[in-house]
Amino acid sequence: KNEVEQSPQNLTAQEGEFITINCSYSVGISALHWLQQHPGGGIVSLFMLSSGKKKHGRLIATINIQEKHSSLHITASHPRDSAVYICAVRGEETSGSRLTFGEGTQLTVNP
Amino acid sequence: NAGVTQTPKFQVLKTGQSMTLQCAQDMNHNSMYWYRQDPGMGLRLIYYSASEGTTDKGEVPNGYNVSRLNKREFSLRLESAAPSQTSVYFCASSAPGHRDTQYFGPGTRLTVL
Numbered sequence: 498k499n500e501v502e503q504s505p506q507n508l509t510a511q512e513g514e515f516i517t518i519n520c521s522y523s524v525g526i527s528a529l530h531w532l533q534q535h536p537g538g539g540i541v542s543l544f545m546l547s548s549g550k551k552k553h554g555r556l557i558a559t560i561n562i563q564e565k566h567s568s569l570h571i572t573a574s575h576p577r578d579s580a581v582y583i584c585a586v587r588g589e590e591t592s593g594s595r596l597t598f599g600e601g602t603q604l605t606v607n608p
Numbered sequence: 609n610a611g612v613t614q615t616p617k618f619q620v621l622k623t624g625q626s627m628t629l630q631c632a633q634d635m636n637h638n639s640m641y642w643y644r645q646d647p648g649m650g651l652r653l654i655y656y657s658a659s660e661g662t663t664d665k666g667e668v669p670n671g672y673n674v675s676r677l678n679k680r681e682f683s684l685r686l687e688s689a690a691p692s693q694t695s696v697y698f699c700a701s702s703a704p705g706h707r708d709t710q711y712f713g714p715g716t717r718l719t720v721l
Contacts, residue, residue, distance in 0.1 A: 540712040598650035
């Protein structure tokens with residue numbers, strides 16, 4: 498079993514829909530990251546969470562440390578949101594800034 | 609600022625050939641990383657360098673070597689390429705105090721025939 502599990506693996510939505518991507522992890526963590534990988538391959542960091550909730554534009558990320566679970570929500574989805582969304586964690590026992598990554602969720606938003 | 613740059617963007621090798629992937633960052637970051645990304649798998653850490661002068665193995669180091677040439681540059685070398693090393697390679701860097709946010713290069717798509 499991977500340390501970081503994402504669901505769903507693939508998600509297709511219609512423009513305007515509310516989207517949720519889930520991330521579960523099995524180890525104690527000091528931080529959780531959400532990243533976005535564009536269709537061209539570039540990877541950018543969206544959020545870093547250690548507790549609670551963060552919002553940036555139409556993106557909202559939440560984390561429940563007790564349940565070892567995080568969600569990424571996209572409100573009013575748009576075709577430009579189509580990308581792979583990746584969850585990554587820094588374990589409590591991890592040295593330095595090493596991260597463990599989930600496999601990613603491929604999101605396609607149709608017009 | 610260019611951020612994190614990688615060269616080359618694409619490369620095709622024959623089995624047994626060697627090559628070096630170059631990575632440079634202009635953000636004065638201490639830590640640098642090399643990952644590979646394969647279909648159906650998450651990013652996997654090959655090697656990392658927590659600071660200039662240090663390197664450590666990651667999850668999948670076999671078949672690779674690295675050099676932290678200076679604070680800016682971190683190269684990845686394949687001494688004898690194998691088809692199993694066909695992958696997309698990403699370099700990343702991070703700074704202490706930024707809660708581990710990593711900044712990624714554009715990637716190198718490597719095919720080993």
